[in-house]
Amino acid sequence: MSDAVHSDVQRFLDRLSERSNARGAEPTWIAARRQAGAARFEALGFPHRRIEAWKYTDVRAIARGDFHLATDADFSPATAASLTLPLEAHRLTFVDGIFAPALSRLDELPNGVQLLPLSRALVENHEALVENHEAVGGPLGRLTGVEFSAFAALNTAFMEEGAVLRLASGTIVEKPIILQFLSRAGEAPVMSHPRILLEAGSRSQATVIEHHVGEEGAANFTNLVEEVILERGAILTHYKLQEAPLADLHVASIHVEQARDSRYTSFNLNLGGGLVRNDLVAELDGQGAEANFNGLFYGQGRQHVDNHTLVNHNAPRTFSNENYKGILDDRAHGVFNGKVVVKRDSQQIEGYQSNANLLLSDRAEIDTKPELEIYADDVKCSHGSTTGQLDEEAVFALRCRGIDEQTARGLLTLAFAGEVLEQVDLDVIAERVERAVAGKLPERFNLTGLVEAATALNEE
Amino acid sequence: MLEVKDLHVTVEGSEILKGLSLTINAGEVHAIMGPNGAGKSTLSAVIAGKDGYQVTQGSITFEGQDVLEMEIEERARAGLLLGFQYPVEIPGVKNIYLLKAALNAQREAQGLGEIPAPAFMKLIKEKVASMKMDTSFLQRAVNEGFSGGEKKRNEILQMLVLQPKLAMLDEIDSGLDIDAMKVVADGVNSLRAEDRAILLVTHYQRLLDYIVPDRVHVLVDGRIVKSGDAELARELESRGYDWVQEETAA
Numbered sequence: 001m002s003d004a005v006h007s008d009v010q011r012f013l014d015r016l017s018e019r020s021n022a023r024g025a026e027p028t029w030i031a032a033r034r035q036a037g038a039a040r041f042e043a044l045g046f047p048h049r050r051i052e053a054w055k056y057t058d059v060r061a062i063a064r065g066d067f068h069l070a071t072d073a074d075f076s077p078a079t080a081a082s083l084t085l086p087l088e089a090h091r092l093t094f095v096d097g098i099f100a101p102a103l104s105r106l107d108e109l110p111n112g113v114q115l116l117p118l119s120r121a122l123v124e125n126h127e128a129l130v131e132n133h134e135a136v137g138g139p140l141g142r143l144t145g146v147e148f149s150a151f152a153a154l155n156t157a158f159m160e161e162g163a164v165l166r167l168a169s170g171t172i173v174e175k176p177i178i179l180q181f182l183s184r185a186g187e188a189p190v191m192s193h194p195r196i197l198l199e200a201g202s203r204s205q206a207t208v209i210e211h212h213v214g215e216e217g218a219a220n221f222t223n224l225v226e227e228v229i230l231e232r233g234a235i236l237t238h239y240k241l242q243e244a245p246l247a248d249l250h251v252a253s254i255h256v257e258q259a260r261d262s263r264y265t266s267f268n269l270n271l272g273g274g275l276v277r278n279d280l281v282a283e284l285d286g287q288g289a290e291a292n293f294n295g296l297f298y299g300q301g302r303q304h305v306d307n308h309t310l311v312n313h314n315a316p317r318t319f320s321n322e323n324y325k326g327i328l329d330d331r332a333h334g335v336f337n338g339k340v341v342v343k344r345d346s347q348q349i350e351g352y353q354s355n356a357n358l359l360l361s362d363r364a365e366i367d368t369k370p371e372l373e374i375y376a377d378d379v380k381c382s383h384g385s386t387t388g389q390l391d392e393e394a395v396f397a398l399r400c401r402g403i404d405e406q407t408a409r410g411l412l413t414l415a416f417a418g419e420v421l422e423q424v425d426l427d428v429i430a431e432r433v434e435r436a437v438a439g440k441l442p443e444r445f446n447l448t449g450l451v452e453a454a455t456a457l458n459e460e
Numbered sequence: 461m462l463e464v465k466d467l468h469v470t471v472e473g474s475e476i477l478k479g480l481s482l483t484i485n486a487g488e489v490h491a492i493m494g495p496n497g498a499g500k501s502t503l504s505a506v507i508a509g510k511d512g513y514q515v516t517q518g519s520i521t522f523e524g525q526d527v528l529e530m531e532i533e534e535r536a537r538a539g540l541l542l543g544f545q546y547p548v549e550i551p552g553v554k555n556i557y558l559l560k561a562a563l564n565a566q567r568e569a570q571g572l573g574e575i576p577a578p579a580f581m582k583l584i585k586e587k588v589a590s591m592k593m594d595t596s597f598l599q600r601a602v603n604e605g606f607s608g609g610e611k612k613r614n615e616i617l618q619m620l621v622l623q624p625k626l627a628m629l630d631e632i633d634s635g636l637d638i639d640a641m642k643v644v645a646d647g648v649n650s651l652r653a654e655d656r657a658i659l660l661v662t663h664y665q666r667l668l669d670y671i672v673p674d675r676v677h678v679l680v681d682g683r684i685v686k687s688g689d690a691e692l693a694r695e696l697e698s699r700g701y702d703w704v705q706e707e708t709a710a
Contacts, residue, residue: 394550400508401541404533404565405531415550415552
């Protein structure tokens with residue numbers, strides 16, 4: 001390790017010891033994991049581009065950064081209100097990683113739903129069962145271990161806040177659950193290492209919206225680890241709406257474990273962030289388990305968005321369906337690496353994967369790599385990737401009907417994203433994405449009115 | 461209404477139109493005929509503003525405005541609409557979106573507000589019915605998976621909704637069976653009005669049995685070599701284009 005690289009790693013470790021000193025004593029099992037995380041991070045160092053999984057993503061902007069840890073969750077209520085999704089929802093809010101009770105809504109939680117900040121879950125866990133940390137400590141880190149990546153190790157070393165959601169068997173949550181992460185524009189950049197644990201009991205059902213957003217000008221680093229456990233027959237829809245400010249740095253490692261007949265549907269909608277890396281892994285462990293990965297990434301300016309996905313078909317008759325769409329403008333850089341692995345004896349599985357990209361500028365770049373590894377013989381699998389530009393003939397055809405060029409391009413861009421957006425059930429989210437991708441289009445077109453008009457015609 | 465004067469157009473360095481002049485007045489239906497490669501499609505493409513055509517000489521004015529100075533969408537909003545020979549498929553954009561967006565763009569240019577939803581629906585239903593199309597077409601992506609005939613009907617439907625001042629129809633009859641052609645011709649005939657003009661570009665006289673033009677022009681090698689009334693089209697049908705070329709050469 002060179003001196004410069006070593007000092008990058010050391011800077012993060014120094015922050016860690018500062019924090020540990022300030023925090024004081026903690027339960028030994030937490031301290032032990034922290035230590036293991038730090039040791040692993042120190043051994044690995046930040047990933048460099050000679051590592052295959054990081055070939056196209058340069059994390060030096062993170063490694064060389066000098067990030068402090070936030071100490072309060074102060075946030076202007078008016079600004080928060082303008083950033084919060086206008087949805088009737090249960091909500092946990094974090095400001096630069098710190099839990100913000102004033103911006104959260106935890107009243108009216110239905111029976112069978114436990115939703116609380118990790119810090120509280122750890123305390124309750126500790127107080128209730130001093131010698132037994134199984135309740136939270138057991139699942140925490142089981143799916144995303146420190147060996148997964150340097151970032152997962154770093155998260156484990158710093159882990160102290162995040163969200164814990166547990167759904168008892170058979171619980172159906174009507175309102176969506178929002179996990180909101182606000183990023184502040186401060187004098188010095190900060191980092192946070194949120195930890196999310198979602199445990200959906202058998203036959204439970206919920207929609208979780210993870211929303212990353214912040215003040216313009218913020219340049220913070222978020223390093224998220226998320227573990228999702230779906231028991232038999234559980235159904236979880238998981239939105240990850242990334243609208244962080246354009247100088248924010250964001251790394252997320254998401255692991256999903258699925259038991260028999262469970263269904264996990266992911267919407268990875270990435271609009272914001274200067275440097276974004278998502279790792280999304282699903283383990284299909286029981287027959288009938290189904291994972292749907294819907295992704296849309298839109299990059300402009302010099303945004304860099306890297307999505308790595310992996311589906312492991314570990315059991316027969318499991319299903320995965322992945323559809324990622326990338327739209328890149330200006331000098332934005334996108335990376336898609338999707339892998340589907342069918343384990344030996346995982347017969348009669350279906351795994352479909354598709355990645356299509358639209359380049360709106362000559363200087364935009366996409367690196368895409370769909371991968372399929374099959375060790376069973378009775379399977380239905382497909383994968384494919386396409387990259388193209390807007391059809392200039394179509395732009396001309398629309399302009400020939402009086403539609404101005406910007407609107408025509410916006411409309412065609414939206415049409416490209418349509419396949420993914422049509423799956424989005426929450427209008428609030430679909431509209432935000434449409435507006436980001438197509439600029440002025442929604443106002444000009446009054447899409448809602450059109451849809452109504454079209455529906456009415458059909459009904460007659 | 462439309463005045464084309466001494467128009468010279470080159471495409472990739474070769475001259476396609478070599479001094480074409482044409483005047484179309486309100487209320488008239490003109491047909492431009494000619495052999496393949498004469499430049500028929502070039503004329504309407506240049507008027508609509510398609511890329512790749514360089515006007516080296518001459519002028520096009522529409523209601524006193526210099527068309528060549530106008531953006532593509534401005535031309536359309538001013539009432540100059542081109543019906544395509546090969547309508548492009550636009551996946552993901554529903555027909556109804558296109559129609560409403562186009563109509564509202566036109567209304568905005570005229571200083572009118574957006575059309576209210578009920579009025580829009582009424583208009584669309586009426587026009588769809590007159591083109592003998594099913595309303596399910598409106599929910600389908602523009603031209604995607606449409607047959608040749610459906611695409612052409614769709615072009616006329618757009619004309620009926622947008623009510624252009626000058627409708628230019630490029631080979632609107634190509635690929636149509638006789639029944640589809642009658643529907644298309646009925647649609648075009650319903651556009652005929654005192655304040656509107658229609659320019660048909662066609663290779664075959666057949667269409668002109670259903671849409672009877674006031675003026676017929678023969679375009680050969682980038683110039684209009686002969687003009688006449690509907691009778692000229694019938695003469696071309698029976699004698700072909702060669703005699704015109706010979707007559708001109710002589």
